[in-house]
Amino acid sequence: MFFNTRNVNLGDHQKIIDVMPNWWGGRDLTSGLSKIYFIHFQNSSFVTLNDGNIIGFLIGFMSQSIKNQAYIQLAGVDPNFRKQGVAKMLYNEFYEICKKSSISTVTSCTSPVNELSIKFHQSMGFEILKGDCIENGYEITSNYLGEGNHKVLFKKDI
Ligand SMILES: CC(C)(COP(=O)(O)OP(=O)(O)OC[C@H]1O[C@@H](n2cnc3c(N)ncnc32)[C@H](O)[C@@H]1OP(=O)(O)O)[C@@H](O)C(=O)NCCC(=O)NCCS
Structure with missing residues (x-):
């Protein structure tokens, strides 16, 4: 294709x-x-x-x-x-x-419920950054994209 x-x-x-x-x-x-x-x-x-x-x-x-x-x-x-x-x-x-x-560094984030996106980013060589609590087994950063909108943060050196 x-x-x-x-x-x-x-x-x-x-x-x-x-x-x-x-x-x-x-x-x-x-x-x-x-x-x-x-x-x-x-x-x-x-x-x-x-x-x-x-x-x-x-x-x-x-x-x-x-x-x-x-x-x-x-x-x-x-x-x-x-x-x-x-x-x-x-x-x-x-x-x-x-x-x-x-x-030299690319960052991104996704929702802790978006397992697909988390697996994809890990396959692509992104590491998960340390957050301020754990949700769904992942380090998350609270209120990252607004009140109650917690995110898993990613980073990759290119
Ligand atoms: C996540 C998404 C963008 C991946 O798109 P894609 O075109 O299927 O991904 P690719 O084919 O380029 O795959 C790239 C790598 O990720 C891996 N990958 C892709 N989807 C995966 C999944 N569901 N689980 C685990 N690994 C996955 C592939 O195996 C590949 O790794 P490899 O090179 O080691 O084989 C797509 O599934 C999507 O649009 N999901 C919904 C929206 C979303 O969650 N976006 C991401 C956050 S903004």
Whole structure:
């Protein structure tokens, strides 16, 4: 199968919002994906296309305050195209743009209930950072994305 990866544009926003709840198994994380990312972080955010349709995306940015770090806000792949290396391709694309900006560490986070994402990040070589309590057997950082929105934090040196 032929996959094509390119930088995001504003026109991609609604298409991704429309598929996200299905891609996340019914969980609605669309509030984490405002148009701002599709306007101000185009250079470090990507979509993968198959036959003109978006089958994967990665939204990320370089930290403004920690000069050697970047952060992946959200990444997802169409369930029909999983386990074919699409996410790995998107992450590698992101690492390449990071390296060009002398960034050596990529960070991200996920919900403690998202076992799939935790396993995926571990497969991709991310370590789980020490948090302030344990939930579902994982170190978590409380209230990371807002009140009650606890997260497992990841870090990988690239
Ligand atoms: C997580 C997700 C992005 C992975 O996408 P994918 O295209 O299937 O992943 P890839 O095929 O590129 O796999 C990359 C590596 O992760 C591993 N992996 C992928 N899915 C996995 C899973 N469910 N459990 C364990 N490992 C997994 C692969 O085996 C591969 O490792 P390898 O190179 O050692 O073989 C996709 O399942 C998804 O969109 N999930 C729902 C949204 C989500 O949770 N996003 C992540 C947090 S923002």
